[in-house]
Amino acid sequence: MRLLVLGGTHFLGRHVVDAALDRGHEVATFTRGVSGDPPTGARALHGDRDDPGALEAALDGWAPELVVDTSCQSRAAARNAAAVLGGVRGYAFVSSLNAYATWPPGPIGPEDGEPTWQTDDEEYGPVKAHAERVLAAAVPGRFLTARAGLITGPYDPLHRLGWWLERIARGGRVVVPAEGLDQPIALVDARDLAGWLVDAAARGDTGAVNATGPVGTTTLGGLLALCREVTGGDAEWVPVPEADLLAAGVEPWQHLPLWLPAETARTAWDVDTTRARQLGLPSRPLGETVTDTWAWLRSAPRPPVPTGRPAPGLPADLEAALLAGPGAPR
Structure with missing residues (x-):
């Protein structure tokens, strides 16, 4: 079938294109x-999603039957897609757990029992929730929204897992959150999510799905140990208490990627994925x-962190101060 990927050159979108081509679809992005070409075999269409006429002009009569939308970042983008793509047979939209008004900290139960944002704020969560409503109304009975959690894997420009891999590979003493090592983590590989999105659109799956890994996939400590094993590094953990990390100005999730303070982590990772498993979302090792x-x-140059997002990781001076101990000058 003719499948349009809104996005298609970065991370998840790139994997969606690969999955769609592997399944024999005729693919356009x-x-x-401005971010390079899609994988070989896909037709590259160009335009600004916030421009009301851009999508229809780019399609130029090419009529998609399926859509996988990985790039909606504004209310205008949702509105413009809805105006052009209402006749497709299946539309899979990549939303976020941030569409829930109660996450974080959660927990998040079954999808139909959790409230989503209803405000007009121009923030990430409210915009995603608004896009869900606009697109669902345009494609009634043919729309699936995947409320994604932590997505990892090759081509990830956000560099959260990547930062830990590179830091651990350098070896030596590595600051880790003392209480956070036992924090549960659930993630989804971008390739698993991508293939599932393509198949869900083709099947005509509908409704909201918490599209992340099963609760308790691993712990932060387990993930870091795996990074040490994979890189072959000799890194030595230096556990620093949460109170000391926060007092020193360490920003959770940003300076130590994937780490959340204990009070937030207690519920933020508790997301019901029963429906995702029922609909076949895989979870590779x-x-x-x-x-x-x-x-x-x-093997490849790492893409830059997207504009407007700070690069993750612990600044060298802050790491040095923490490694020196609580009595060292800040």
Whole structure:
């Protein structure tokens, strides 16, 4: 079938294109044309999603039957897609757990029992929730929204897992959150999510799905140990209490990627994925995700962190101060 990927050159979108081509679909991507080409075999269409006329002009009579939307970041983008793509047979939209008004900290139960944002705020969660409503109304009975959690794997420009891999590979003493090592983590490999999105659109699956890994996939400590094993590094953990990390100015999730303070972590990772499992969202072994991400990092230039997002990781001066101990000058 003719499948349009809104996005298609970065991370998840790139994996969606690969999955669609592997399944024999005729694939086109719609991007601004500034982030490189899609995988070989896909037709590249260009335009700005926020421009009301851009998508229809780019399609130029090419009528998609299926859509996988990985790039909606504004209310205008949702509105413009809805105006042009209402006749497709299946539309799979990549939303976020941030569409829930109660997450974080959660927990998040079955999808139909959790409230989503209803405000007009121009923030990530409210915008995703608004896009869900606009697109669902345009494609009634043919729309699936995947409320994604932590997505990892090759081509990830956000560099959260990648930062840990590179830091651990350098070896030596590595700051880790003392209480956070036992924090549960659930993630989904971008390749698993991508293939599932393509299949869900083709099947005509509908409704909301918490599209992340099963609760308790691993712990932060387990993930870091796997990073050490995969990289072959000799890193030595230096557990620093949460109170000391926060007092020193360490920003959770940003300076130590994937780490959340205990009070938030207690519920933020507790997301019901029963429906995702029922609809066939796979969860490959974590070792495969970590190994393949490390192989990609060593074989290709890492893409820049998206505009407007700070690069993750612990600044060198802050790391040095923490490693020196609580009595050292800050």
